[in-house]
Amino acid sequence: MTKVFFDVASSLDNFIAPEGMEMEHMNDPEYKQWGAQWGKLTSWLFKQKIFRENLRLGEGGETGMDNQLLEDTFSRTGVSVMGKRMFDAGEKSWPEDAPFHTPVFVITHLEREPWKRLGGTTFYFVNDGIDSALSQARKAAGSRDVRISGGANVIQQYLNAGLVDEFTVHYSPVFFGHGTPLFSGIRKDLNTKIKKAIPSSQVTHVSYEVVK
Amino acid sequence: MTKVFFDVASSLDNFIAPEGMEMEHMNDPEYKQWGAQWGKLTSWLFKQKIFRENLRLGEGGETGMDNQLLEDTFSRTGVSVMGKRMFDAGEKSWPEDAPFHTPVFVITHLEREPWKRLGGTTFYFVNDGIDSALSQARKAAGSRDVRISGGANVIQQYLNAGLVDEFTVHYSPVFFGHGTPLFSGIRKDLNTKIKKAIPSSQVTHVSYEVVK
Numbered sequence: 001m002t003k004v005f006f007d008v009a010s011s012l013d014n015f016i017a018p019e020g021m022e023m024e025h026m027n028d029p030e031y032k033q034w035g036a037q038w039g040k041l042t043s044w045l046f047k048q049k050i051f052r053e054n055l056r057l058g059e060g061g062e063t064g065m066d067n068q069l070l071e072d073t074f075s076r077t078g079v080s081v082m083g084k085r086m087f088d089a090g091e092k093s094w095p096e097d098a099p100f101h102t103p104v105f106v107i108t109h110l111e112r113e114p115w116k117r118l119g120g121t122t123f124y125f126v127n128d129g130i131d132s133a134l135s136q137a138r139k140a141a142g143s144r145d146v147r148i149s150g151g152a153n154v155i156q157q158y159l160n161a162g163l164v165d166e167f168t169v170h171y172s173p174v175f176f177g178h179g180t181p182l183f184s185g186i187r188k189d190l191n192t193k194i195k196k197a198i199p200s201s202q203v204t205h206v207s208y209e210v211v212k
Numbered sequence: 213m214t215k216v217f218f219d220v221a222s223s224l225d226n227f228i229a230p231e232g233m234e235m236e237h238m239n240d241p242e243y244k245q246w247g248a249q250w251g252k253l254t255s256w257l258f259k260q261k262i263f264r265e266n267l268r269l270g271e272g273g274e275t276g277m278d279n280q281l282l283e284d285t286f287s288r289t290g291v292s293v294m295g296k297r298m299f300d301a302g303e304k305s306w307p308e309d310a311p312f313h314t315p316v317f318v319i320t321h322l323e324r325e326p327w328k329r330l331g332g333t334t335f336y337f338v339n340d341g342i343d344s345a346l347s348q349a350r351k352a353a354g355s356r357d358v359r360i361s362g363g364a365n366v367i368q369q370y371l372n373a374g375l376v377d378e379f380t381v382h383y384s385p386v387f388f389g390h391g392t393p394l395f396s397g398i399r400k401d402l403n404t405k406i407k408k409a410i411p412s413s414q415v416t417h418v419s420y421e422v423v424k
Binding site: 169196 | 225
């Protein structure tokens with residue numbers, strides 16, 4: 001049975017992106033020091049073997065428990081769903097063989113033909129909302145799961161629609177002060193329970209199940 | 213060497229109190245369902261032996277790892293510091309032998325004589341700000357530590373002033389949607405690292421160290 005999940009890194013103050021990390025400042029990581037802040041949130045990630053391989057960042061990398069968790073997430077993902085802004089940022093930074101290697105459904109108002117990349121990633125552009133995107137994603141996922149990749153607004157929409165089964169938050173020891181909140185306006189009647197918490201020296205991984 | 217710390221429970225969306233949980237609605241837990249939401253945040257706490265004993269909630273209670281953590285926190289605390297609103301709420305709800313059993317410094321604009329309770333708790337009312345309160349607290353703490361009890365605004369002031377050495381967040385699997393944010397406007401140059409993360413079935417305990 002296909003599950004719908006998301007898996008994100010959060011600052012201690014509930015941000016998934018620091019202030020200043022916007023499209024118009026992508027080439028200026030000094031702007032409000034967004035590059036340094038982003039680096040603190042994701043430093044553990046950039047050390048992991050599978051992450052380095054997927055983004056063509058170079059050989060080597062850690063192969064411990066943090067890496068294993070990322071591998072498990074990658075393996076279970078049959079399809080990703082993302083918002084337009086996340087796609088726009090990625091389009092500029094992913095390697096030619098984009099790091100998904102599955103179909104990806106992009107929720108957008110723009111009409112565009114499917115965009116096929118090397119290595120098995122094809123982006124499909126969905127113009128009729130989150131339900132339609134998820135329904136198409138489920139069909140394409142086969143026996144694997146559907147990952148809501150982000151951004152925060154798309155995650156919040158799926159959570160509040162009651163469409164998320166599980167989610168993982170990687171709590172990084174950094175404060176952003178301002179930025180894009182991960183959880184904002186989430187329904188308080190959404191019941192969750194802890195599925196698994198995994199301590200690590202760099203980040204705390206906690207998986208939750210949405211109780212339906 | 214006396215350490216300054218805080219230790220709080222947080223919802224997944226970074227709130228330490230649900231909307232509606234204000235002085236004027238203290239006797240109406242149905243208001244915006246604040247009572248039920250608060251209950252979800254703290255259900256693990258109310259089951260613990262030391263918490264039940266301290267608040268005179270009755271015999272028994274869990275004696276496992278969650279309880280041990282609370283006992284450790286209680287034992288290390290030589291003094292508590294809190295804001296006026298937290299005191300006002302507690303004044304109405306604490307038992308006659310208030311649950312601190314140490315000196316407590318209340319930051320307030322109101323002048324008031326020290327208020328001595330049964331069991332060793334004396335409340336001192338400090339009118340000249342957070343630095344003065346902490347300096348008095350350090351003197352009174354002896355070889356033990358100073359706990360910044362809350363509320364959120366007082367915690368944020370001490371964090372941003374660089375006066376906190378360590379803190380623990382207990383992440384409870386509940387969403388509040390709206391309420392009092394735990395971390396708001398925290399300085400992004402505050403460096404922290406994970407000291408210890410302890411998984412539990414009901415709540416995830418993570419302790420952080422502020423790197424100075």
